[in-house]
Each structure stands twice: as C-alpha cells, then as structure tokens.
Amino acid sequence: MNGNGFHSGYTTSLAPAVTFVLAIALLASCASAPMPEPPPLLPRGASPKAVRAVVVDTAREVLGKRYHYGGSTPEAGFDCSGLVVYSYRR
Numbered sequence: 001m002n003g004n005g006f007h008s009g010y011t012t013s014l015a016p017a018v019t020f021v022l023a024i025a026l027l028a029s030c031a032s033a034p035m036p037e038p039p040p041l042l043p044r045g046a047s048p049k050a051v052r053a054v055v056v057d058t059a060r061e062v063l064g065k066r067y068h069y070g071g072s073t074p075e076a077g078f079d080c081s082g083l084v085v086y087s088y089r090r
Contacts, residue, residue, distance in 0.1 A: 054090065055087045055088055055090075056087075058086070058087045058090040059083060059087040062074050062078065062083070062086070065077055065078055067079065068082075070082070072085055072086055073086065074086075
C-alpha cells in the first residue's frame, strides 16, 4: 500500500486498460463516413468576401436541421464541426 491508502500495483495495472478504453472511445467518435466532394460554387482565387458570403449562405440554408453527434450532412443532421466542414466544402 502507498502513502495514499491505495495499493500501487492495482492502480498501475489499470492504467493501460483505461488508456485503451479512452483511445477507443475517442476514435469511435471520429468514425464517420467521408463526405463526397460537392462541386465548387466559387472559382479558384475568389475574393475572401465572396468565400465568406457563400459559407454563410450555405450554413443558413441548413438552419433547422437536427443536431446529430458526428453528423456532417443535411440528411443525417449536423454537429458543430460537421456544419463548419459542410459549409466550407460547398
């Protein structure tokens, strides 16, 4: 037993298992199907103002779609990063 009242062998033997479970949970939350590339709405080299306008308009078009953890399409719903990625890819 260590000075804190815990058996040191018990806590060190759990560390790899806890790390493994956390790693799997993090990776599982990122496992979503890749989005197909939509056709570009702006030509290459478009002004930043034009890009901002299209990004904001795209985000506004999907207002009211449901929240879905890991979602990145209007059909599935969006989470915050999914909405940002969807808006910028358009």
